[in-house]
Amino acid sequence: MTLELNRRIVLRYLRDRAILYDPDRKRALTVNASGAAIYIQMRDRLPLRTTLDEITGGDRRKICEVEPFLAMLQGAGFLTGFSGESLPPLPATKTNAAETADRRCGIGSSMLGTFAGGDELETVTVAPERLRRGDVVVFSDASGRQTGHRIVGGKPGAWITMGDNNDLPDPKPLAPEGPIPLITGRRRDGRYAAIAGGAAGMRHFYRLRLQRQLRVFLRKVFVPVLNLGFWRKLPDHAAVFGETIQYSHRGRLIGWRIRGIPVYLRQSLRLRYKLPEV
Numbered sequence: 104m105t106l107e108l109n110r111r112i113v114l115r116y117l118r119d120r121a122i123l124y125d126p127d128r129k130r131a132l133t134v135n136a137s138g139a140a141i142y143i144q145m146r147d148r149l150p151l152r153t154t155l156d157e158i159t160g161g162d163r164r165k166i167c168e169v170e171p172f173l174a175m176l177q178g179a180g181f182l183t184g185f186s187g188e189s190l191p192p193l194p195a196t197k198t199n200a201a202e203t204a205d206r207r208c209g210i211g212s213s214m215l216g217t218f219a220g221g222d223e224l225e226t227v228t229v230a231p232e233r234l235r236r237g238d239v240v241v242f243s244d245a246s247g248r249q250t251g252h253r254i255v256g257g258k259p260g261a262w263i264t265m266g267d268n269n270d271l272p273d274p275k276p277l278a279p280e281g282p283i284p285l286i287t288g289r290r291r292d293g294r295y296a297a298i299a300g301g302a303a304g305m306r307h308f309y310r311l312r313l314q315r316q317l318r319v320f321l322r323k324v325f326v327p328v329l330n331l332g333f334w335r336k337l338p339d340h341a342a343v344f345g346e347t348i349q350y351s352h353r354g355r356l357i358g359w360r361i362r363g364i365p366v367y368l369r370q371s372l373r374l375r376y377k378l379p380e381v
Contacts, residue, residue, distance in 0.1 A: 135343060138172055172343060212347045212361040213266025214239070214251060216311040217298060218289040219359065220344030224251065225295075226284040234262065234283070237304030241284035245275050251286050253308055267311050292356070321370065335377040350378055 113124040121139035123132045134142065159169055217239065218224060226241060234240065236254050242264070244250045252273060257263035262277040288297045299307050338350035338357045348360045357376050358367035365378040 132176075135341060138343060141169060141172060142176070212359065212366075213269050214253075215268040215359065215361070215366060216314070217253075217267050217307070218251075218286075219291075219349065220347050221291075221342065221349060223290040224286050224298075225288040225290070226286050228282045229285045230282055231279040232259065234259070234279070234285070235301045236262075237302060237308065238300035239286040239298055239304065240264070240277070240279075241286060242277055242279065244273065253304060255305070255308060267308055268315070292354070318366075318370070321373075335375060337377060337379055341379070348381065350376075352376060 115122050115124065121134050121142075123134060123142065212220065234254060236256065239251060239253045241249060241251045250273075252264040252266050252269075254262045254277070255265045255272065257276060260278050263272050264277050265272040285300065286298050287300075288295055290296075298304075336352065338352040340351045342349045342351075346362050350357045350359065356368050357372055358365060358378055360366070360378055360381055363381055367373045367376075367378075
């Protein structure tokens, strides 16, 4: 797999951002300064792994940030030769004859509250008969893209999966024919947290659903008042993960904008910080 720039794309800088413009389709894409720097580095046809190593210096955390950015460029037509190829997992760790552990990168917003884009995920490959309601598993969705969602219902051979941050279950039942990756933990900013499965995973799922309903209520009632708060700070750092923008302040994660909608890591942070408009 190689990466190649769409040579007709025009790159123009605008303050701390840059605009990529496709004159054929008359389509523009705005990226931050880091995204622009990555884009202009890809001048030669190189293997995906070589390109990522040159951009990130082999830093696994940076690779987690760059991979979804490249996928976003490809999806928007600004990059050719990238079809979602992922890096090989980190060296496997044997746990027993039936399980193998490795680590992957989180992408997207469907599992916010459990893991987020840029998180390093730890997975263990298990036999299908070990799956339980509440487990978070990695599988290929209808489009062939790798997805990590929770089993919320169904039965063996026809499991119902759903993102913790989604409104509806996935359209296609999960019927694994062989060993399947089970997500057991995530690492963010050097801190590790276990991801619960089974009955504990379902309790976590229902708690997130209740929090989601409360967020909708608070947004309708209190956000208009909070927007008048002159004391609220703007985050000092933003990182783009596809359609999600992740915000932090002095190294502390604050929240995300998902398709323009603000989502805070904790509701208490809403009182101190205001996510920038996009």
